[in-house]
Amino acid sequence: MHCSKLHQYRLSAVCGGRAAAEVVFDWMKITAAKRINGSVRLPGDKSISHRAALIAALANGSSRFSNFATSRDCASTLSCLQNLGVSVSREGNDVRIEGVGSGFSAPSAPLDCGNSGSTMRMLAGLLAGQEFTSILTGDESLRSRPMKRIVEPLERMGARVFSENGRPPLRIKGRKPLEAISYQLPVASAQVKTCVLLAGLCADGRTEVMEQSLTRDHTERMMKWFDVPLDISQADDASHTIYSVVGPAHFEGREVRIPGDFSSAAFLIAAAALLPDSELHIEQLGLNRTRTQFMETLRSLGAQIETDEWEDCNERVGNLRVHGTDALPKHQSSAHVVDGGVTIALIDELPLLAVVGTQVPGGIVIRDAGELRIKESDRITATVRNLRAMGADVEEYDDGLAVAGPVQLHGAELDSYADHRIAMAFTVAALLASGESEILGSNCVEVSFPGFFECLESIVER
Ligand code: S3P
Numbered sequence: 001m002h003c004s005k006l007h008q009y010r011l012s013a014v015c016g017g018r019a020a021a022e023v024v025f026d027w028m029k030i031t032a033a034k035r036i037n038g039s040v041r042l043p044g045d046k047s048i049s050h051r052a053a054l055i056a057a058l059a060n061g062s063s064r065f066s067n068f069a070t071s072r073d074c075a076s077t078l079s080c081l082q083n084l085g086v087s088v089s090r091e092g093n094d095v096r097i098e099g100v101g102s103g104f105s106a107p108s109a110p111l112d113c114g115n116s117g118s119t120m121r122m123l124a125g126l127l128a129g130q131e132f133t134s135i136l137t138g139d140e141s142l143r144s145r146p147m148k149r150i151v152e153p154l155e156r157m158g159a160r161v162f163s164e165n166g167r168p169p170l171r172i173k174g175r176k177p178l179e180a181i182s183y184q185l186p187v188a189s190a191q192v193k194t195c196v197l198l199a200g201l202c203a204d205g206r207t208e209v210m211e212q213s214l215t216r217d218h219t220e221r222m223m224k225w226f227d228v229p230l231d232i233s234q235a236d237d238a239s240h241t242i243y244s245v246v247g248p249a250h251f252e253g254r255e256v257r258i259p260g261d262f263s264s265a266a267f268l269i270a271a272a273a274l275l276p277d278s279e280l281h282i283e284q285l286g287l288n289r290t291r292t293q294f295m296e297t298l299r300s301l302g303a304q305i306e307t308d309e310w311e312d313c314n315e316r317v318g319n320l321r322v323h324g325t326d327a328l329p330k331h332q333s334s335a336h337v338v339d340g341g342v343t344i345a346l347i348d349e350l351p352l353l354a355v356v357g358t359q360v361p362g363g364i365v366i367r368d369a370g371e372l373r374i375k376e377s378d379r380i381t382a383t384v385r386n387l388r389a390m391g392a393d394v395e396e397y398d399d400g401l402a403v404a405g406p407v408q409l410h411g412a413e414l415d416s417y418a419d420h421r422i423a424m425a426f427t428v429a430a431l432l433a434s435g436e437s438e439i440l441g442s443n444c445v446e447v448s449f450p451g452f453f454e455c456l457e458s459i460v461e462r
Contacts, residue, residue: 038459129202278324411435
């Protein structure tokens with residue numbers, strides 16, 4: 001793909017006078033854009049792909065997936081499954097998995113989850129229900145992330161999970177079958193919900209998970225698509241949702257068509273919405289309502305986004321069209337506030353929303369987002385520092401930030417903090433800014449959206 005304005009530089013770091021081949025820095029240069037114009041189809045949804053692979057591994061017989069995520073995170077899930085004796089074959093973006101029922105084989109080495117918190121937290125649920133001991137590890141970022149949130153329920157189910165003060169590596173001594181439990185989620189986390197539900201499939205009896213704030217529901221949808229017996233109900237006082245599965249569960253493999261990833265699309269949608277006269281079409285995009293809050297927030301700020309939608313493989317899918325205007329509300333004096341359940345629904349899009357806030361009259365305030373500090377990087381600090389480097393007026397809170405708008409951003413040296421969503425959010429900021437920006441460590445976009453820069457370059461007009 002033509003990539004004329006985005007350049008990548010790799011330099012070997014020089015340590016004590018000699019090149020250290022293992023330390024490679026990369027930069028992406030990005031210049032201002034006039035508009036976005038074009039039509040794209042995006043790689044498969046990362047959250048759906050992880051779940052499809054994990055549930056298929058536990059099924060009897062084969063499953064086939066089309067448009068499986070190209071993300072490095074999902075490759076980590078597939079390689080962990082292979083190391084557990086699951087046969088995985090891949091031709092392009094078509095993936096085939098031969099399920100092993102509950103009979104995984106003990107891995108001969110630690111399972112490397114790379115940068116992927118989803119892989120570690122969700123796979124731990126399956127490993128807790130095995131007769132062997134396994135070790136889950138990952139890169140430096142993942143090894144700093146909190147795992148107590150899954151250790152606690154899995155130990156209550158009878159597994160033993162050893163960690164480094166609640167952080168990876170995790171050594172999981174499984175138990176077969178696990179004990180069924182009733183568990184109230186202490187944090188709003190789809191990964192933890194999924195971990196306990198997957199463990200529940202390997203338990204004896206009914207496992208219940210209670211959730212107060214709605215999180216993405218792909219596990220529930222995928223389980224239903226695989227005919228896994230899952231019940232969903234509301235508590236009598238409507239204070240929470242109750243999910244229950246009965247184990248040990250037996251079910252068959254299935255075919256799944258995986259829609260494009262909305263969280264990847266969000267970067268393109270924001271750029272198109274903010275650059276006047278843009279026309280962007282995205283085909284066959286996942287539009288699950290637990291994922292599209294970013295689109296609703298942009299619409300409430302005046303962005304013109306239309307969709308036509310249908311159901312496929314128990315997920316909402318559609319074609320989306322953005323028309324870029326300069327019609328974001330002109331005369332609003334107070335900031336647009338994002339907090340509570342809206343923050344949870346937008347969790348992966350918050351750095352990008354902060355970038356959008358620089359273009360919104362009155363700006364944007366984000367609260368209740370403390371979880372952002374324990375993602376692939378501290379996304380609050382990363383966002384605040386990069387926005388300030390571009391000339392934005394930003395205040396940092398423990399649980400969020402406030403950004404003033406509208407402001408003309410200027411090009412700057414930006415840091416990805418090795419975090420894919422920070423790299424992509426600030427690529428969008430760089431398109432809106434005057435002059436040229438450089439993003440340090442841009443390769444990390446591969447974690448969720450390989451081909452991001454090429455895709456963007458194919459639709460950017462300068
Ligand atoms: C995910 C859930 C979210 C999200 C992550 C993917 C998932 O994490 O941030 O990128 O696929 O379940 P939490 O469960 O920690 O909120």
